[in-house]
Amino acid sequence: MKLQEQVVLITGGSRGLGLETVKAFAREGARVVINYFHSEENAYELQNQIGERAIAIRADVRNPIQVREMFAKAKKHFGSPITTIVNNALVNFKFDPVAKKDAFFIEWEDYHAQLEGAIRGALNTVQAGINDMKEIGYGRIISIGTNLFQNPVVAYHDYTTSKAALVGFTRNMANELGQYGITVNMVSGGLLKVTDASSATSEEVFQLIENTTPLRKVTDPAEVADAVVFFASPWARAVTGQNLIVDGGLVMK
Template sequence: MELKNQVVLVTGGSRGLGSETVKAFAREGAKVVINYFNSEERAQDLQNQIGDHAIALRADIRDENEIQSMFHQAKEHFGKPITTVVNNALVNFRFDPVTKKDASSISWQDFQGQLESAIKGALYTVQAGLPDMKEIGYGRIINIGTNLFQNPVVAYHDYTTSKAALLGFTRNMANELGQYGVTVNMVSGGLLKMTDASAATSAEVFGMIESSTPLRKVTDPAEVADAIVFFASPWARAVTGQNLVVDGGLVMD
Protein backbone atom coordinates (compact mmCIF):
# COMPACT_ATOMS: atom_id res chain seq x y z
CA MET A 1 0.00 0.00 0.00
CA GLU A 2 1.35 3.41 -0.95
CA LEU A 3 2.12 5.76 1.91
CA LYS A 4 -0.49 8.25 0.73
CA ASN A 5 -3.21 5.62 1.28
CA GLN A 6 -2.15 4.72 4.82
CA VAL A 7 -3.54 5.84 8.16
CA VAL A 8 -0.60 5.90 10.55
CA LEU A 9 -0.74 5.90 14.35
CA VAL A 10 2.34 7.25 16.12
CA THR A 11 2.20 6.68 19.87
CA GLY A 12 3.95 9.41 21.81
CA GLY A 13 3.67 11.43 18.62
CA SER A 14 3.70 14.94 20.04
CA ARG A 15 7.41 15.35 20.76
CA GLY A 16 10.92 14.15 20.03
CA LEU A 17 11.23 11.21 17.67
CA GLY A 18 7.44 10.83 17.62
CA SER A 19 6.94 14.36 16.33
CA GLU A 20 9.55 13.92 13.60
CA THR A 21 7.93 10.60 12.62
CA VAL A 22 4.52 12.26 12.33
CA LYS A 23 6.03 14.97 10.11
CA ALA A 24 7.82 12.40 7.94
CA PHE A 25 4.63 10.42 7.26
CA ALA A 26 2.64 13.58 6.62
CA ARG A 27 5.31 14.73 4.16
CA GLU A 28 4.70 11.53 2.19
CA GLY A 29 0.95 12.12 2.10
CA ALA A 30 -0.19 9.69 4.81
CA LYS A 31 -2.95 10.48 7.27
CA VAL A 32 -1.54 10.53 10.78
CA VAL A 33 -2.93 9.96 14.26
CA ILE A 34 -0.86 11.90 16.80
CA ASN A 35 -1.22 10.02 20.07
CA TYR A 36 -0.33 11.86 23.27
CA PHE A 37 -0.82 11.42 27.00
CA ASN A 38 0.32 14.62 28.76
CA SER A 39 1.54 16.86 25.93
CA GLU A 40 -1.83 18.10 24.64
CA GLU A 41 -0.61 21.55 23.58
CA ARG A 42 2.27 20.13 21.54
CA ALA A 43 -0.01 17.56 19.92
CA GLN A 44 -2.56 20.19 18.95
CA ASP A 45 0.16 22.47 17.57
CA LEU A 46 1.49 19.62 15.45
CA GLN A 47 -2.00 18.80 14.20
CA ASN A 48 -2.48 22.44 13.23
CA GLN A 49 0.84 22.45 11.34
CA ILE A 50 -0.15 19.43 9.27
CA GLY A 51 -3.82 20.24 8.75
CA ASP A 52 -6.58 17.89 7.60
CA HIS A 53 -4.29 14.87 7.30
CA ALA A 54 -3.68 14.73 11.07
CA ILE A 55 -5.70 14.27 14.23
CA ALA A 56 -4.41 14.44 17.81
CA LEU A 57 -5.94 11.86 20.16
CA ARG A 58 -5.21 11.33 23.84
CA ALA A 59 -4.77 7.78 25.14
CA ASP A 60 -2.65 6.04 27.75
CA ILE A 61 -0.94 3.24 25.85
CA ARG A 62 -1.08 1.10 29.01
CA ASP A 63 -4.88 1.22 29.06
CA GLU A 64 -6.55 -1.27 26.72
CA ASN A 65 -9.90 0.53 26.68
CA GLU A 66 -8.33 3.87 25.82
CA ILE A 67 -6.36 2.29 22.97
CA GLN A 68 -9.48 0.63 21.56
CA SER A 69 -11.33 3.94 21.76
CA MET A 70 -8.51 5.76 19.96
CA PHE A 71 -8.57 3.27 17.08
CA HIS A 72 -12.34 3.71 16.81
CA GLN A 73 -12.09 7.52 16.83
CA ALA A 74 -9.40 7.47 14.15
CA LYS A 75 -11.45 5.19 11.91
CA GLU A 76 -14.51 7.42 12.26
CA HIS A 77 -12.49 10.57 11.59
CA PHE A 78 -10.66 9.38 8.47
CA GLY A 79 -13.34 7.01 7.20
CA LYS A 80 -10.94 4.07 7.11
CA PRO A 81 -8.96 2.09 9.68
CA ILE A 82 -5.44 2.51 10.97
CA THR A 83 -3.14 0.50 8.70
CA THR A 84 0.21 1.36 10.25
CA VAL A 85 1.31 1.56 13.88
CA VAL A 86 4.53 3.09 15.19
CA ASN A 87 4.99 2.06 18.83
CA ASN A 88 7.15 4.95 19.97
CA ALA A 89 5.73 6.16 23.31
CA LEU A 90 8.18 6.31 26.21
CA VAL A 91 6.64 6.54 29.68
CA ASN A 92 8.44 8.17 32.61
CA PHE A 93 12.03 7.85 31.48
CA ARG A 94 14.97 10.20 30.89
CA PHE A 95 18.47 9.41 29.66
CA ASP A 96 20.33 10.84 32.64
CA PRO A 97 23.60 8.97 33.32
CA VAL A 98 24.14 10.87 36.59
CA THR A 99 20.87 10.14 38.37
CA LYS A 100 20.11 6.70 36.90
CA LYS A 101 19.66 3.85 39.36
CA ASP A 102 22.46 1.32 39.63
CA ALA A 103 22.22 -2.44 40.16
CA SER A 104 21.93 -2.11 43.94
CA SER A 105 19.13 0.47 43.93
CA ILE A 106 16.93 -0.32 40.95
CA SER A 107 13.64 -2.02 41.84
CA TRP A 108 11.39 -4.51 40.12
CA GLN A 109 8.81 -1.73 39.90
CA ASP A 110 11.26 0.25 37.74
CA PHE A 111 11.57 -2.70 35.38
CA GLN A 112 7.83 -3.27 35.41
CA GLY A 113 7.14 0.36 34.52
CA GLN A 114 9.30 0.20 31.41
CA LEU A 115 8.01 -3.25 30.41
CA GLU A 116 4.46 -1.89 30.60
CA SER A 117 5.48 1.05 28.42
CA ALA A 118 7.19 -1.10 25.79
CA ILE A 119 5.39 -4.46 25.78
CA LYS A 120 1.92 -3.74 27.12
CA GLY A 121 1.62 -0.66 24.90
CA ALA A 122 2.69 -2.56 21.79
CA LEU A 123 0.43 -5.50 22.61
CA TYR A 124 -2.64 -3.28 22.98
CA THR A 125 -2.04 -1.40 19.73
CA VAL A 126 -1.46 -4.63 17.80
CA GLN A 127 -4.62 -6.17 19.21
CA ALA A 128 -6.68 -3.06 18.53
CA GLY A 129 -5.54 -2.83 14.92
CA LEU A 130 -5.46 -6.51 14.01
CA PRO A 131 -9.15 -7.12 13.13
CA ASP A 132 -9.12 -4.40 10.43
CA MET A 133 -5.64 -5.39 9.25
CA LYS A 134 -6.80 -8.98 8.79
CA GLU A 135 -9.90 -7.82 6.93
CA ILE A 136 -7.97 -5.71 4.42
CA GLY A 137 -5.01 -8.11 4.26
CA TYR A 138 -2.50 -5.42 5.11
CA GLY A 139 -0.74 -3.98 8.14
CA ARG A 140 2.53 -2.43 9.22
CA ILE A 141 3.78 -2.51 12.82
CA ILE A 142 7.01 -0.64 13.57
CA ASN A 143 8.37 -0.84 17.10
CA ILE A 144 10.96 1.61 18.38
CA GLY A 145 13.95 -0.02 20.06
CA THR A 146 17.43 1.12 21.01
CA ASN A 147 21.03 0.23 20.21
CA LEU A 148 21.71 0.09 23.96
CA PHE A 149 20.70 -3.55 24.31
CA GLN A 150 23.47 -4.43 21.86
CA ASN A 151 25.98 -1.94 23.23
CA PRO A 152 24.97 -0.75 26.73
CA VAL A 153 27.42 2.13 27.00
CA VAL A 154 25.29 3.36 29.89
CA ALA A 155 23.51 0.74 32.01
CA TYR A 156 19.92 1.98 31.87
CA HIS A 157 18.77 -1.35 33.31
CA ASP A 158 14.99 -0.99 33.12
CA TYR A 159 14.78 0.80 29.78
CA THR A 160 17.31 -1.38 27.97
CA THR A 161 15.80 -4.63 29.24
CA SER A 162 12.32 -3.59 28.13
CA LYS A 163 13.57 -2.80 24.63
CA ALA A 164 15.37 -6.15 24.41
CA ALA A 165 12.06 -7.79 25.30
CA LEU A 166 10.38 -5.69 22.61
CA LEU A 167 12.64 -7.27 19.99
CA GLY A 168 11.41 -10.70 21.07
CA PHE A 169 7.84 -9.42 20.85
CA THR A 170 8.56 -8.03 17.38
CA ARG A 171 9.87 -11.32 16.01
CA ASN A 172 7.11 -13.44 17.52
CA MET A 173 4.42 -11.14 16.11
CA ALA A 174 6.17 -11.09 12.73
CA ASN A 175 6.10 -14.88 12.64
CA GLU A 176 2.40 -15.12 13.45
CA LEU A 177 1.00 -12.11 11.58
CA GLY A 178 2.80 -12.49 8.27
CA GLN A 179 0.07 -14.82 7.04
CA TYR A 180 -2.37 -11.89 7.19
CA GLY A 181 -0.19 -9.50 5.20
CA VAL A 182 1.09 -7.77 8.34
CA THR A 183 4.80 -7.03 8.77
CA VAL A 184 6.36 -6.30 12.15
CA ASN A 185 9.78 -4.66 12.41
CA MET A 186 11.89 -2.63 14.79
CA VAL A 187 13.91 0.55 14.29
CA SER A 188 16.60 1.14 16.92
CA GLY A 189 18.20 4.53 17.18
CA GLY A 190 21.07 5.48 19.36
CA LEU A 191 21.05 8.41 21.75
CA LEU A 192 19.33 11.14 19.76
CA LYS A 193 20.23 14.79 19.77
CA MET A 194 18.05 16.31 20.99
CA THR A 195 14.82 15.09 22.53
CA ASP A 196 13.11 15.71 25.88
CA ALA A 197 14.30 12.28 27.03
CA SER A 198 17.94 13.04 26.15
CA ALA A 199 17.96 16.62 27.43
CA ALA A 200 19.71 15.59 30.65
CA THR A 201 22.58 13.98 28.74
CA SER A 202 25.83 15.87 29.11
CA ALA A 203 27.83 17.41 26.29
CA GLU A 204 30.66 15.04 27.20
CA VAL A 205 28.50 11.98 26.52
CA PHE A 206 27.33 13.40 23.21
CA GLY A 207 30.94 14.17 22.33
CA MET A 208 32.05 10.63 23.15
CA ILE A 209 29.37 9.17 20.89
CA GLU A 210 30.21 11.59 18.09
CA SER A 211 33.92 10.77 18.16
CA SER A 212 33.36 6.98 18.18
CA THR A 213 30.69 6.86 15.47
CA PRO A 214 31.80 6.28 11.85
CA LEU A 215 29.69 9.20 10.57
CA ARG A 216 31.24 11.42 13.28
CA LYS A 217 27.88 12.81 14.35
CA VAL A 218 25.09 12.10 16.79
CA THR A 219 21.97 10.86 15.02
CA ASP A 220 19.04 13.26 15.03
CA PRO A 221 15.36 12.24 15.29
CA ALA A 222 14.52 13.15 11.68
CA GLU A 223 17.09 10.63 10.42
CA VAL A 224 15.51 7.83 12.43
CA ALA A 225 12.03 8.93 11.32
CA ASP A 226 12.98 8.41 7.67
CA ALA A 227 14.00 4.81 8.45
CA ILE A 228 10.65 4.26 10.15
CA VAL A 229 8.86 5.49 7.03
CA PHE A 230 10.88 3.02 4.96
CA PHE A 231 9.38 0.06 6.85
CA ALA A 232 5.88 1.33 6.03
CA SER A 233 6.70 1.93 2.38
CA PRO A 234 6.19 -0.49 -0.54
CA TRP A 235 9.97 -0.93 -0.75
CA ALA A 236 9.95 -2.86 2.55
CA ARG A 237 7.06 -5.15 1.63
CA ALA A 238 9.16 -8.33 1.92
CA VAL A 239 10.88 -7.34 5.17
CA THR A 240 9.57 -8.54 8.54
CA GLY A 241 10.98 -9.52 11.92
CA GLN A 242 14.00 -7.28 11.45
CA ASN A 243 15.76 -4.77 13.69
CA LEU A 244 17.36 -1.89 11.82
CA VAL A 245 19.92 0.04 13.86
CA VAL A 246 20.02 3.71 12.87
CA ASP A 247 22.90 5.26 14.81
CA GLY A 248 25.52 6.36 12.30
CA GLY A 249 27.31 3.02 12.49
CA LEU A 250 28.12 3.03 16.21
CA VAL A 251 26.67 -0.48 16.49
CA MET A 252 27.32 -2.75 13.53
CA ASP A 253 25.05 -5.80 13.67
Protein backbone atom coordinates (compact mmCIF):
# COMPACT_ATOMS: atom_id res chain seq x y z
CA MET A 1 0.00 0.00 0.00
CA LYS A 2 1.38 3.40 -0.96
CA LEU A 3 2.00 5.89 1.83
CA GLN A 4 -0.64 8.19 0.35
CA GLU A 5 -3.25 5.46 0.84
CA GLN A 6 -2.44 4.76 4.48
CA VAL A 7 -4.14 5.95 7.64
CA VAL A 8 -1.36 6.27 10.22
CA LEU A 9 -1.81 6.45 13.99
CA ILE A 10 1.08 7.98 15.93
CA THR A 11 0.67 7.61 19.69
CA GLY A 12 2.13 10.50 21.65
CA GLY A 13 2.07 12.35 18.36
CA SER A 14 1.87 15.93 19.62
CA ARG A 15 5.48 16.47 20.68
CA GLY A 16 9.06 15.30 20.30
CA LEU A 17 9.66 12.29 18.10
CA GLY A 18 5.93 11.74 17.74
CA LEU A 19 5.45 15.23 16.30
CA GLU A 20 8.28 14.74 13.81
CA THR A 21 6.82 11.36 12.82
CA VAL A 22 3.42 12.95 12.19
CA LYS A 23 5.11 15.58 10.01
CA ALA A 24 7.09 12.96 8.10
CA PHE A 25 4.00 10.89 7.23
CA ALA A 26 2.01 13.99 6.35
CA ARG A 27 4.85 15.12 4.08
CA GLU A 28 4.50 11.84 2.18
CA GLY A 29 0.74 12.33 1.78
CA ALA A 30 -0.54 9.88 4.40
CA ARG A 31 -3.59 10.60 6.52
CA VAL A 32 -2.49 10.92 10.13
CA VAL A 33 -4.12 10.37 13.52
CA ILE A 34 -2.38 12.49 16.16
CA ASN A 35 -2.90 10.74 19.46
CA TYR A 36 -2.32 12.78 22.61
CA PHE A 37 -3.10 12.44 26.31
CA HIS A 38 -2.04 15.69 28.00
CA SER A 39 -0.75 17.93 25.17
CA GLU A 40 -4.09 18.98 23.69
CA GLU A 41 -3.00 22.42 22.52
CA ASN A 42 0.04 21.02 20.70
CA ALA A 43 -2.05 18.29 19.07
CA TYR A 44 -4.66 20.65 17.66
CA GLU A 45 -2.04 23.14 16.51
CA LEU A 46 -0.36 20.31 14.57
CA GLN A 47 -3.70 19.18 13.17
CA ASN A 48 -4.38 22.70 11.93
CA GLN A 49 -0.94 22.91 10.32
CA ILE A 50 -1.52 19.72 8.34
CA GLY A 51 -5.14 20.31 7.46
CA GLU A 52 -7.86 17.91 6.40
CA ARG A 53 -5.56 14.88 6.25
CA ALA A 54 -5.02 14.99 10.02
CA ILE A 55 -7.15 14.47 13.10
CA ALA A 56 -6.15 14.83 16.76
CA ILE A 57 -7.73 12.35 19.18
CA ARG A 58 -7.22 12.11 22.93
CA ALA A 59 -6.69 8.65 24.43
CA ASP A 60 -4.60 7.07 27.16
CA VAL A 61 -2.85 4.19 25.40
CA ARG A 62 -2.90 2.22 28.65
CA ASN A 63 -6.70 2.16 28.55
CA PRO A 64 -8.04 -0.39 26.04
CA ILE A 65 -11.52 1.18 25.92
CA GLN A 66 -10.15 4.61 25.06
CA VAL A 67 -7.87 3.08 22.44
CA ARG A 68 -10.71 1.21 20.74
CA GLU A 69 -12.80 4.39 20.74
CA MET A 70 -9.89 6.24 19.13
CA PHE A 71 -9.68 3.67 16.34
CA ALA A 72 -13.43 3.91 15.75
CA LYS A 73 -13.31 7.73 15.59
CA ALA A 74 -10.44 7.68 13.13
CA LYS A 75 -12.18 5.12 10.91
CA LYS A 76 -15.37 7.17 10.88
CA HIS A 77 -13.51 10.41 10.18
CA PHE A 78 -11.43 9.14 7.26
CA GLY A 79 -13.89 6.52 6.00
CA SER A 80 -11.05 3.97 6.17
CA PRO A 81 -9.51 1.95 9.00
CA ILE A 82 -6.12 2.62 10.50
CA THR A 83 -3.57 0.72 8.42
CA THR A 84 -0.39 1.76 10.21
CA ILE A 85 0.37 2.04 13.93
CA VAL A 86 3.37 3.83 15.40
CA ASN A 87 3.72 3.03 19.10
CA ASN A 88 5.63 6.09 20.26
CA ALA A 89 3.91 7.28 23.47
CA LEU A 90 6.26 7.66 26.44
CA VAL A 91 4.53 7.69 29.81
CA ASN A 92 5.96 9.80 32.64
CA PHE A 93 9.67 9.52 31.93
CA LYS A 94 12.58 11.95 31.70
CA PHE A 95 16.15 11.22 30.67
CA ASP A 96 17.63 12.81 33.77
CA PRO A 97 20.93 11.15 34.78
CA VAL A 98 20.98 13.04 38.07
CA ALA A 99 17.43 12.43 39.31
CA LYS A 100 17.10 8.84 38.06
CA LYS A 101 16.73 6.03 40.59
CA ASP A 102 19.74 3.74 40.93
CA ALA A 103 19.86 0.04 41.75
CA PHE A 104 19.49 0.74 45.47
CA PHE A 105 16.25 2.72 45.16
CA ILE A 106 14.46 1.58 42.00
CA GLU A 107 11.12 -0.04 42.85
CA TRP A 108 8.90 -2.53 41.08
CA GLU A 109 6.29 0.21 40.69
CA ASP A 110 8.78 2.13 38.53
CA TYR A 111 9.25 -0.87 36.25
CA HIS A 112 5.51 -1.47 36.18
CA ALA A 113 4.77 2.11 35.11
CA GLN A 114 7.09 1.84 32.10
CA LEU A 115 5.89 -1.65 31.16
CA GLU A 116 2.31 -0.34 31.25
CA GLY A 117 3.22 2.42 28.83
CA ALA A 118 5.41 0.40 26.47
CA ILE A 119 3.93 -3.10 26.45
CA ARG A 120 0.33 -2.61 27.49
CA GLY A 121 0.10 0.48 25.31
CA ALA A 122 1.40 -1.42 22.28
CA LEU A 123 -0.84 -4.41 23.02
CA ASN A 124 -3.89 -2.16 23.18
CA THR A 125 -3.19 -0.48 19.85
CA VAL A 126 -2.35 -3.74 18.10
CA GLN A 127 -5.48 -5.49 19.34
CA ALA A 128 -7.62 -2.48 18.41
CA GLY A 129 -6.27 -2.53 14.86
CA ILE A 130 -5.58 -6.10 13.78
CA ASN A 131 -9.13 -7.13 12.88
CA ASP A 132 -9.35 -4.40 10.24
CA MET A 133 -5.79 -5.12 9.12
CA LYS A 134 -6.56 -8.81 8.76
CA GLU A 135 -9.72 -8.04 6.79
CA ILE A 136 -7.91 -5.87 4.25
CA GLY A 137 -4.81 -8.11 4.23
CA TYR A 138 -2.45 -5.30 5.09
CA GLY A 139 -0.97 -3.68 8.18
CA ARG A 140 2.16 -1.94 9.43
CA ILE A 141 3.06 -1.79 13.12
CA ILE A 142 6.18 0.11 14.18
CA SER A 143 7.23 0.55 17.81
CA ILE A 144 9.80 3.00 19.13
CA GLY A 145 12.61 1.46 21.11
CA THR A 146 16.01 2.63 22.33
CA ASN A 147 19.66 1.77 21.82
CA LEU A 148 20.11 1.93 25.61
CA PHE A 149 19.08 -1.67 26.19
CA GLN A 150 22.03 -2.75 24.06
CA ASN A 151 24.41 -0.12 25.41
CA PRO A 152 23.12 1.21 28.76
CA VAL A 153 25.52 4.12 29.06
CA VAL A 154 23.12 5.47 31.68
CA ALA A 155 21.28 2.88 33.77
CA TYR A 156 17.67 3.96 33.25
CA HIS A 157 16.53 0.67 34.75
CA ASP A 158 12.76 0.91 34.30
CA TYR A 159 12.73 2.55 30.86
CA THR A 160 15.44 0.37 29.35
CA THR A 161 13.90 -2.86 30.63
CA SER A 162 10.50 -1.97 29.19
CA LYS A 163 12.04 -1.28 25.77
CA ALA A 164 13.95 -4.58 25.89
CA ALA A 165 10.62 -6.31 26.52
CA LEU A 166 9.21 -4.44 23.53
CA VAL A 167 11.67 -6.25 21.26
CA GLY A 168 10.23 -9.59 22.36
CA PHE A 169 6.71 -8.24 21.88
CA THR A 170 7.61 -7.04 18.38
CA ARG A 171 9.10 -10.34 17.24
CA ASN A 172 6.29 -12.49 18.62
CA MET A 173 3.69 -10.28 16.93
CA ALA A 174 5.67 -10.32 13.69
CA ASN A 175 5.72 -14.13 13.74
CA GLU A 176 1.99 -14.47 14.33
CA LEU A 177 0.63 -11.62 12.22
CA GLY A 178 2.75 -12.04 9.12
CA GLN A 179 0.29 -14.53 7.66
CA TYR A 180 -2.27 -11.71 7.42
CA GLY A 181 -0.01 -9.33 5.54
CA ILE A 182 0.95 -7.41 8.69
CA THR A 183 4.57 -6.49 9.39
CA VAL A 184 5.79 -5.58 12.88
CA ASN A 185 9.07 -3.77 13.37
CA MET A 186 10.91 -1.49 15.76
CA VAL A 187 13.00 1.66 15.38
CA SER A 188 15.46 2.40 18.17
CA GLY A 189 16.98 5.84 18.35
CA GLY A 190 19.57 7.02 20.77
CA LEU A 191 19.26 10.01 23.05
CA LEU A 192 17.66 12.55 20.73
CA LYS A 193 18.50 16.24 20.64
CA VAL A 194 16.19 17.58 21.80
CA THR A 195 12.79 16.33 22.97
CA ASP A 196 10.80 17.02 26.14
CA ALA A 197 12.05 13.73 27.53
CA SER A 198 15.72 14.54 26.84
CA SER A 199 15.54 18.19 27.93
CA ALA A 200 17.07 17.35 31.32
CA THR A 201 20.19 15.97 29.64
CA SER A 202 23.25 18.14 30.07
CA GLU A 203 25.21 19.57 27.16
CA GLU A 204 28.22 17.60 28.42
CA VAL A 205 26.37 14.32 27.85
CA PHE A 206 25.32 15.38 24.37
CA GLN A 207 28.92 16.37 23.62
CA LEU A 208 30.15 12.96 24.77
CA ILE A 209 27.68 11.24 22.43
CA GLU A 210 28.71 13.50 19.58
CA ASN A 211 32.40 12.78 20.11
CA THR A 212 31.96 8.98 20.25
CA THR A 213 29.44 8.57 17.42
CA PRO A 214 30.83 7.81 13.94
CA LEU A 215 28.72 10.54 12.30
CA ARG A 216 29.97 12.99 14.95
CA LYS A 217 26.51 14.33 15.71
CA VAL A 218 23.62 13.63 18.05
CA THR A 219 20.66 12.11 16.20
CA ASP A 220 17.65 14.37 15.96
CA PRO A 221 13.97 13.32 16.03
CA ALA A 222 13.38 14.00 12.32
CA GLU A 223 16.09 11.50 11.38
CA VAL A 224 14.43 8.76 13.42
CA ALA A 225 11.02 9.70 12.02
CA ASP A 226 12.26 9.09 8.48
CA ALA A 227 13.31 5.56 9.46
CA VAL A 228 9.80 4.95 10.83
CA VAL A 229 8.33 6.03 7.50
CA PHE A 230 10.63 3.55 5.75
CA PHE A 231 9.07 0.63 7.63
CA ALA A 232 5.62 1.77 6.49
CA SER A 233 6.71 2.26 2.89
CA PRO A 234 6.54 -0.28 0.04
CA TRP A 235 10.35 -0.59 0.17
CA ALA A 236 10.08 -2.42 3.53
CA ARG A 237 7.34 -4.82 2.42
CA ALA A 238 9.52 -7.91 3.05
CA VAL A 239 10.92 -6.71 6.39
CA THR A 240 9.37 -7.83 9.67
CA GLY A 241 10.49 -8.66 13.20
CA GLN A 242 13.44 -6.28 12.94
CA ASN A 243 14.89 -3.65 15.27
CA LEU A 244 16.61 -0.87 13.32
CA ILE A 245 19.02 1.22 15.37
CA VAL A 246 19.10 4.85 14.25
CA ASP A 247 21.77 6.60 16.29
CA GLY A 248 24.55 7.65 13.91
CA GLY A 249 26.41 4.40 14.43
CA LEU A 250 26.93 4.67 18.19
CA VAL A 251 25.64 1.11 18.57
CA MET A 252 26.60 -1.23 15.75
CA LYS A 253 24.93 -4.60 15.44
